[in-house]
Amino acid sequence: MSSPKLMQSVLRANLKHSPKSEFDEPYVFPRKHLPKVMKDETKTPIVLIACGSYSPITYLHLRMFEMAMDHFKERDEYELIAGYFSPVADAYRKDGLAEAKDRVKMCELAVETTSDWLMVDSWESRQERYQRTAVVLDHFNQELNDDHFDPEINETIPGGIVTSTGERKNIKIMLLAGGDLIASFGHPGVWSPEDLHHIVGFYGCVIIERTGTDVFGFLLSHDILYQHRMNIVVIKQLIHNDISSTKVRLFVKRGMSIKYLLPNPVIDYIYKRELYKMTPPDTTTTTTTH
Numbered sequence: 001m002s003s004p005k006l007m008q009s010v011l012r013a014n015l016k017h018s019p020k021s022e023f024d025e026p027y028v029f030p031r032k033h034l035p036k037v038m039k040d041e042t043k044t045p046i047v048l049i050a051c052g053s054y055s056p057i058t059y060l061h062l063r064m065f066e067m068a069m070d071h072f073k074e075r076d077e078y079e080l081i082a083g084y085f086s087p088v089a090d091a092y093r094k095d096g097l098a099e100a101k102d103r104v105k106m107c108e109l110a111v112e113t114t115s116d117w118l119m120v121d122s123w124e125s126r127q128e129r130y131q132r133t134a135v136v137l138d139h140f141n142q143e144l145n146d147d148h149f150d151p152e153i154n155e156t157i158p159g160g161i162v163t164s165t166g167e168r169k170n171i172k173i174m175l176l177a178g179g180d181l182i183a184s185f186g187h188p189g190v191w192s193p194e195d196l197h198h199i200v201g202f203y204g205c206v207i208i209e210r211t212g213t214d215v216f217g218f219l220l221s222h223d224i225l226y227q228h229r230m231n232i233v234v235i236k237q238l239i240h241n242d243i244s245s246t247k248v249r250l251f252v253k254r255g256m257s258i259k260y261l262l263p264n265p266v267i268d269y270i271y272k273r274e275l276y277k278m279t280p281p282d283t284t285t286t287t288t289t290h
Helices: 004-012 059-073 100-114 133-145 179-186 193-203 215-221 223-227 245-253 264-273
Strands: 044-052 078-087 118-120 148-150 155-157 172-178 205-209 232-236
Touching (some): 044 059, 044 133, 059 078, 059 100, 059 172, 059 205, 059 232, 078 133, 100 118, 100 264, 133 172, 172 179, 179 205, 179 215, 179 223
Parallel strands (some): 044 078, 044 172
8 A cells, every 4th residue: 555645645646637717717716704713622633525416405415514513522532623525526527417517606796695605626626637536635725725825815724723822723634425325345446546545544534424325334344444434433423304406407307396305506507507508409300301
């Protein structure tokens, strides 16, 4: 197995892909909800990253972060300081995938109207090629823990976060995912062992256990996940929620109501942009030669 540092350096070499041009605004890493100072310097600061299609984002996606927040409030080890949605690029080519700029905008509308600690990062969405989750996590680690230039104050800001005593700590990056994504770790050929070691071993995972999934049983049966089990947090849903983007798209296609399944600004955007509508049949007539 590659060492975490070596693996990270290899993955970072992939962070230089040219961004796509469909977005109206140039790329800027969002930091507006990142606190300047930790509340408790005895804890480890963490930021959760949720990668996915978000076509469209639903209340379940938002609830996953809130469930994680509740979990970490009761723990003494970590201080959860922020969360990010990272929508996949168009190159993912999944059925029902709206354009990246639309999916990013829907995520932004969702967090702007419902949260004061969640943000949306469009770096992954802007890439011409599909980015592996390990590479995306490296991107966040680089943005959050490396020094960066702040154009507003025209200064270079050190990475990490400051404690109340003036010490600077690196931020721990963890992947936030549902049990269905974790189950895909066991599908042959989907995830490379190197990436799994990097994602789970170097960073870590917070898993929201969905209805019908046995995450603990899967961890026991999967060699790599079991090896890094101490870096995996499993959270059970106390109120089961099975809202899915697939069902939302189907409801829109069938002309059914999607109210109370996702935030109203997202619903308005879907109708305004006419997303997920049934494609009309081709009515072009052809001339037949007799």
